[in-house]
Amino acid sequence: MCLAVPMEIEAINESVADVRVGEVRHQVRLDIIDEQPQVGDFVIVHAGFALRRIDREEGLATLKLFQEGLNLELS
Amino acid sequence: MCLAVPMEIEAINESVADVRVGEVRHQVRLDIIDEQPQVGDFVIVHAGFALRRIDREEGLATLKLFQEGLNLELS
Amino acid sequence: MNDAKVLLDYGSGGRASHRLIGELLLRHFRSPELARLNDAAVLDLRGPVAVSTDSFTVDPIFFPGGDIGSLAVHGTVNDVAMLGARPLYLTCALILEEGLPMADLERIVASLGQAADAAGVAVVTGDTKVMPRGQADKIFINTTGIGQIMVATPPSGDRARPGDAILVSGSMGDHGLTILSQREGLAFDAPVESDSACLSHLILKLLEALPDIHVLRDPTRGGLATTLNEIAGQSRAGCLIEESSLPVKQAVKAGCSFLGLDPLYLANEGKFICILPEAQADAALSILRADPLGKDAARIGTVTAENPGKVVMRTPLGGHRMLSMLEGEQLPRIC
Amino acid sequence: MNDAKVLLDYGSGGRASHRLIGELLLRHFRSPELARLNDAAVLDLRGPVAVSTDSFTVDPIFFPGGDIGSLAVHGTVNDVAMLGARPLYLTCALILEEGLPMADLERIVASLGQAADAAGVAVVTGDTKVMPRGQADKIFINTTGIGQIMVATPPSGDRARPGDAILVSGSMGDHGLTILSQREGLAFDAPVESDSACLSHLILKLLEALPDIHVLRDPTRGGLATTLNEIAGQSRAGCLIEESSLPVKQAVKAGCSFLGLDPLYLANEGKFICILPEAQADAALSILRADPLGKDAARIGTVTAENPGKVVMRTPLGGHRMLSMLEGEQLPRIC
Amino acid sequence: MNFLDKFRDPELCRRLLELIHKESKGVRFMEVCGTHTVSIFQSGIHTLLPDNVVHLTGPGCPVCVTHDREVAAYLELAARPGVTIATFGDLIKVPGPKGRNLKTAQADGADVRVVYSPFDSLELARKLPDRQVVFLGIGFETTAPAVAATLKAAREQKLANFKVLPFHKLVPPALRGLLSDPEMRIEGFILPGHVSAVIGLDPYKFLGDDCGLPAAITGFEPLDLLQALLFLVRQKNTGGHEVVNQYRRVVADAGNPKAMQVMYEVFEPADALWRGIGTIPGSGLAIREEYAEHDAFRALDLTLPEVPPLPGCRCGEVLKGKMRPDQCPLFKKACTPATPVGPCMVSTEGSCAAYFKYQLDA
Amino acid sequence: MNFLDKFRDPELCRRLLELIHKESKGVRFMEVCGTHTVSIFQSGIHTLLPDNVVHLTGPGCPVCVTHDREVAAYLELAARPGVTIATFGDLIKVPGPKGRNLKTAQADGADVRVVYSPFDSLELARKLPDRQVVFLGIGFETTAPAVAATLKAAREQKLANFKVLPFHKLVPPALRGLLSDPEMRIEGFILPGHVSAVIGLDPYKFLGDDCGLPAAITGFEPLDLLQALLFLVRQKNTGGHEVVNQYRRVVADAGNPKAMQVMYEVFEPADALWRGIGTIPGSGLAIREEYAEHDAFRALDLTLPEVPPLPGCRCGEVLKGKMRPDQCPLFKKACTPATPVGPCMVSTEGSCAAYFKYQLDA
Ligand code: SF4
Ligand code: SF4
């Protein structure tokens, strides 16, 4: 449905950000992202647009749930 | 200067004539020829236009001058 | 093949490419080596070998007397034969323009397959690329031909010797004028067709009887005039040509007359020049004339020590002029 | 050459064609046989011979890691080597678009000449056509390669046997991703270059030590997935591939991730698949890894009796899926 | 970003699979999103699940749900002189009537350009001022905001020759539509991660509240999927009908209000045609009056052509989870990726194509 | 038409050559027309004449006399976007400033079409309604009426996108110009057969009357040429200065009034630039006011660019008969058909090209 990949912000110029995934660099539009991202943030990119900032804390928390004895109660 | 070749008229449709040289057939325009040619006439063709009707009598007369003892006084 | 037109996918290397090979090419090029579908073909060859390559881009792709498919066989097979070789194998690389009607492709491929069969050559390996519309023109075909050399000293463009007789196997300019007569905006009606033909059997017949032929060459692009100039240059000898002995068909002469062209610069695709010792000229002419492809063969001149590198024409009046190489292609002219 | 751009006349067969050959091609393809300027080249070959042909139409014509000239050598030389042959001779047929900058042509021809020298092959005969602007795209190159087969039973796509090990000589998808990264409207910045390289010396090293290699094939158009499917089909055997063992560069993975592409369908131009008896796999890997062109070589799977004609991938989770052949080329996608 | 790689960790996955095997008493789940379908097939999860976990693929591939009448419409545009079609690569091979698609249109002379981003097609419109550049607006709530932002930019930049053909679809109304079919036998949903990044959790609440079905907004890594599956197994076991957000690192419960706002500034809800399903009220997006000059329908005087139905295609049933692709009588016979009969065979994400491509025994 | 073949009869030619050899006491003649030049070289007549018959080639190749400023003008047009050039093949390689020509223009992207007849370029204008189709109007009185008839048709058919760039030249004013040079050493003229078919005998009368020079309107077969040469030899021997019509089968003494009328309906006399000679008053044809919308100068806002003179070219002297081509220091060195310095090296009919191409010892 909607292929989207995490990319790291390297620079921001108004509505356009330079992003990278590994050593591959590209540009994305920032017109529809809800939180203005900062350099160093990861965003999820779809069709050349940054869709959302990736929340590292939430991600780590999700992982922690597994690692702590696979307690899989969600939310 | 002005490459022009004799071609024989095979058919006439208003300003266009079907002409042939040997077995090669083409079309020519009749816009600038001074005497309307007839089927069977030879015309001299330049750049797709019939320029003049070829006068067979004059041609034969020119040749005759040679053949009759190469009397080369011209006109 | 389901599609009515060639799609880009046919050149992708994926399923569509494989379908094209399986359903079309293998069907018309009935060659076991090709059917193995390896990266390369394995051929068994012994001793000296002649190899020639040509890309065919003729427009129109179908013309009176042939098409780009048969031409791609004849053109390359003839070049191989010109070295005194028996053509055995052919590679075939197609570049197709997206949108080419499949029916045209099939017709061309079938014609190529038939021409290869008739010439006794097997299509042993190939390649297909498809270009986006407007990045190629309908179809280009590259063929590379491989043949076994049949004589101890192969004929070569640098072996013309003063005193040698110069023969041609038939009339000049048929292919070139035919193609011109089909050109958009130029089209005229002429009872002439391309002479496109495979010459190898005739060449081999000739070489069997007369193994010391010095030069064999097919006057293709650039025509007789250009090819003779090449030979004169390679051999550092002159060529003296008798204008009145040149075989040119009436229709070719007529077509050239009103376009301001010279048939000696028009391409041939089923004729060759043969240069050999004077003493063998008559024998060669009888062998040539006994074959339908050589029935209009003629002796057209002599190799000379004078004017090395040049081609000189003796006119019907007994005058002389140079027959030089053109800069580019001939264009219709009014002056 | 005086002109700044390629003119139609260069393909006429007349003086302009001869200048192009004399002043440009002969200078960069320093081959005595080519310099004889005959219709065909005379080669001395003994015994079984491998022949392959390919047309190169890559766009852009210059790309990180190579250009269409060197690629035209590598692509064909590699195909010849895949049959266990030492590449010796190359034919070279150019189709040029009118208006191609002469500087580009010279750069490509020089690169082709250097790549041929480096590969130890001589360009022995050639052809040049020039198409009117818009009827070809800049330059297409056809090369046909000829080599002497060095082993008793040449490797072939139909010789994969159950139990055989499947190796690749290095990382997958470098060439394909590099070309994609240069496409107009898609351009992205990736630290990756084409792997275009001549593999014949490495192949010969391998065959000298291990003459019983069953299959050698370079996964070019269509990539590893397509080529393995071809082999599975020709050999009527299955291929079981271990996904986690596939060498793919980080940059290639990354570039593929956001375009929705799979590196296993991207072209390689300097890699090969080697299928050989299990017992020889380690020996082959050490030979490969000792060479700069094989330093990332890996064993990626096994030939199986199950699933004949299919390629099955074991995923890192231990699941299985088919690696099938695509219909056409991969396209960037959003879903 | 190493922590993201953890979501592929084979060891963690193995332990989750063990739990699923141990605990499952049988569940029929559907993943709505085609990207989930591909993830499941590519990772091979489908070959690792217990037999009683039955996996159905839903209507979540924008290509698969594009109706033949919609395909016929853009093929008609593509054939018009002076029109350039800009499209995501996904649509290139989607068959319309008589098997014709953008590839065959191109072979017939149409000018078709594949773009990575809708924004790239603005550049195309600038470079081709004499042509009408029509972007094919397909995709769900994830994609529609990007197309909306592009349309806003086109209006600001006065690129009058840029048009959008609005074929976007909305997920929640489609789920409602599916569930209204009494034959529906789904017991839990894997909800689309990136659609949800835009719309959030709320629009799915009806699944639990009204239909009594559990559901999880899910990420695309193996760990995400397995975590959601274990959740569905446990819900089934306990008779639960919770709707949860497993993909918290990307999806806020409230979604992305900015994206929604841009989307509804340009588009307004409309009925839409779904391939194999038919019209679903309020499940599409029309271009608002203010943007009419960029609407391919209005500006280029286009209507949806009537077309005959695809003979024999069971896509509708596949999309509704009533039938597995390999149960369709045409599958792998008349219908292959080279000659797709239905849309499910076209996209890499189509249920039938995924079966064809990845399923060993299909 | 067998009787025409007779004009090539080698036996008749041989007997005429014998008479010329026997009677000639020396004559320097000039053939004005390039087609005569080619006929003489192709038949080899120049190698069969006695040494005291000196053969000079005049300004009779429309390509050779096209001025560099005229070439620069059409190259400027060719480089404009939206312009298609229609031309006779003869002009394709004519060099302008910096050696650039229509071939190099084409390689740079210009749209150049070779036509056989000017009338064919109307078809081109119809097929390319969005482009300006400019026909390059070169040629003498033979060609100008055909171009005039084409312009009339364009106006009737309202083909507004068809233009002509009028570079036609007139022969009699040029001959007057040549003869005004005191260094001129010509003793007789072979007059152009097909120009004369249009203009007739009268315009040449001044040659005999005012300049005391004999001249013959001549056909293009060997017999025609030899007959005219014998006439010039005899005139020289007897001090005659008759002007005669040898080519009566094609040329009426009165010319072709219809062709003249069409020509002057569309064109009017104007000064013209001749390459190597300069401006000759009244020697060209401008497009009349009524046809202004088809005049490339007026309709496309074109003027003749200033250009630097061709360095070292002696064409002017060659055209005036003061120098043989092989006496030019650049001949066969800097100047060849591949890299022509002057226009005489370009056309097949150019004096220098004919020497290069046909002359064995040149
Ligand atoms: S296999 Fe083909 S025909 Fe059958 S449901 Fe799938 S797409 Fe439709
Ligand atoms: S040889 Fe060349 S430079 Fe000399 S006069 Fe002739 S055209 Fe001019």
Ligand SMILES: [Mg+2]
């Ligand atoms: Mg290969």
Ligand SMILES: [Mg+2]
């Ligand atoms: Mg050849």
Ligand SMILES: [Mg+2]
């Ligand atoms: Mg050839």
Ligand SMILES: [Mg+2]
């Ligand atoms: Mg190939």
Ligand SMILES: [Mg+2]
């Ligand atoms: Mg074309």
Ligand SMILES: [Mg+2]
């Ligand atoms: Mg040849």
Ligand SMILES: [Mg+2]
């Ligand atoms: Mg190959």
Ligand SMILES: [Mg+2]
């Ligand atoms: Mg290859």
Ligand SMILES: [Mg+2]
């Ligand atoms: Mg050739």
Ligand SMILES: [Mg+2]
């Ligand atoms: Mg191009």
